[in-house]
Amino acid sequence: MKKVIFALGVLLVFACSKTSTTTTQSSQPSISTPVIVTPTPNIVYSVKMLDSFSAINKTTSWYLTNKAFSGNFYVDKSKFWGFEEVISNNVSTYIPYNEGTSFSYSASKTYYFQGNGLHLYSDLDGDGKKDLFAPYNRYPQMQLIPNILMYSNYELNENSYNLEFGLKGARKLALSDFDKDGINEIMIFSSGFDFAPFPGDSLGIYSVKNKKMRYLTDDIGYFHGGAVGDINNDGLPDILGYSGGSVVIPIHPMSYINNGNFNFTLQKNIFQGFTSGSNDNFYSVELMDLNKDGKLDLVLAGNGIGIVIPQTNGIYNRANAISLPVKSNQFPNSLNFLDLNGDGNLDIISGYTVNYNNYGVAIYIYTNGQYVEKTSDYVDKSDFPGPVNAQLPSDWIMWYYLYDKDGDGALDIVGDGVQGSGLTNSASQPMKEIWWKNVSGKFIYTVKNL
Numbered sequence: 001m002k003k004v005i006f007a008l009g010v011l012l013v014f015a016c017s018k019t020s021t022t023t024t025q026s027s028q029p030s031i032s033t034p035v036i037v038t039p040t041p042n043i044v045y046s047v048k049m050l051d052s053f054s055a056i057n058k059t060t061s062w063y064l065t066n067k068a069f070s071g072n073f074y075v076d077k078s079k080f081w082g083f084e085e086v087i088s089n090n091v092s093t094y095i096p097y098n099e100g101t102s103f104s105y106s107a108s109k110t111y112y113f114q115g116n117g118l119h120l121y122s123d124l125d126g127d128g129k130k131d132l133f134a135p136y137n138r139y140p141q142m143q144l145i146p147n148i149l150m151y152s153n154y155e156l157n158e159n160s161y162n163l164e165f166g167l168k169g170a171r172k173l174a175l176s177d178f179d180k181d182g183i184n185e186i187m188i189f190s191s192g193f194d195f196a197p198f199p200g201d202s203l204g205i206y207s208v209k210n211k212k213m214r215y216l217t218d219d220i221g222y223f224h225g226g227a228v229g230d231i232n233n234d235g236l237p238d239i240l241g242y243s244g245g246s247v248v249i250p251i252h253p254m255s256y257i258n259n260g261n262f263n264f265t266l267q268k269n270i271f272q273g274f275t276s277g278s279n280d281n282f283y284s285v286e287l288m289d290l291n292k293d294g295k296l297d298l299v300l301a302g303n304g305i306g307i308v309i310p311q312t313n314g315i316y317n318r319a320n321a322i323s324l325p326v327k328s329n330q331f332p333n334s335l336n337f338l339d340l341n342g343d344g345n346l347d348i349i350s351g352y353t354v355n356y357n358n359y360g361v362a363i364y365i366y367t368n369g370q371y372v373e374k375t376s377d378y379v380d381k382s383d384f385p386g387p388v389n390a391q392l393p394s395d396w397i398m399w400y401y402l403y404d405k406d407g408d409g410a411l412d413i414v415g416d417g418v419q420g421s422g423l424t425n426s427a428s429q430p431m432k433e434i435w436w437k438n439v440s441g442k443f444i445y446t447v448k449n450l
């Protein structure tokens, strides 16, 4: 294969120099330039499909966050795997902890570690270089200790970083331009302290521009999931959160309507018919107009359940839910959208886990107002259990993104935040890169030990 590429290179060089000779009107006799025919790959699900999303769908955090991804990034192999807290004269400083400093690890020291796959690595400030944003939990987690929120202009200067402290259990990062100034802010959904009594948390918005947090404190919840999008079609993106339940927090959906200038109004009456029972304990949340009426619909998923609630007269009524045929043992932990069968309707690509001990992709095709599972038509292999060896932690994937990973112009399904055995970088438990490569419209399981 290498020889063929080399030969092509020589031919291209020859062809180029030939062209420049021609433009100088050389009197040399013309030699017919060899015609190089490269086979056109059969691109199905081109990256351009994302650009054809409707205007209302482009207001969603799914769209903006997915669009921001262009490659995997491994925070635990970066300068900022974590931070070590050093206290001197009652003043704390936070020293970057990474593979270069890990020799100094001591169980008696205090650390903050990255939230296992919860990060953004993208050009966030618009200078053309990729930035890294990541929350870090105190280890071990403590109820009253906020996360470190780190922003680094990493590609420009990996030694530069800003630290803020805020929220106590960041779960999901979602991009949205709340003030419409052309720079996305980072919406942070937080569950709070992840142990009994599961007290919940407020929501936060991190400003990339001034590296500061804003908090939305009118509703406290165990916000495992949430999404941003223009729910009321006034041109400003609104926030929708879904709280799981605990002894002290009732299960409930909620929203903050954006009034501009980072003023938000808590609004709960747009949700009807939800119960506080475990059937409505949803953890995955996205907004997307799926029935093409120009109003954002609500997509929710939890253990063994996935539903789409169309927005009707400004209301999300639980009674109008359309069920996704989710298998009873699966938890769709990452939801994505693309028209797979070419009928003009968005279909759902769900990354799922089974008890955090398994990963896979399920495909739900929108057909006559219903969703039909058609995974095997689009994906060659799915449903991968964790290691058989019970000594090893289990494999699962936190996020699945749709972007062109291999640069062939077609969208792939790419895992990010591979957990379990893929998390530690040792010979027995190598880090893994897991994705489904788009080959002429079929997504082919591809795994590599890093």
Ligand SMILES: [Ca+2]
Residues within 6 Å of the ligand: 176, 177, 178, 179, 180, 181, 182, 183, 184, 185
């Ligand atoms: Ca902005």
Ligand SMILES: [Ca+2]
Residues within 6 Å of the ligand: 229, 230, 231, 232, 233, 234, 235, 236, 237, 238, 257, 258
């Ligand atoms: Ca709005």
Ligand SMILES: [Ca+2]
Residues within 6 Å of the ligand: 288, 289, 290, 291, 292, 293, 294, 295, 296, 297, 310, 311
């Ligand atoms: Ca709709």
Ligand SMILES: [Ca+2]
Residues within 6 Å of the ligand: 338, 339, 340, 341, 342, 343, 344, 345, 346, 347, 365, 366
């Ligand atoms: Ca379709």
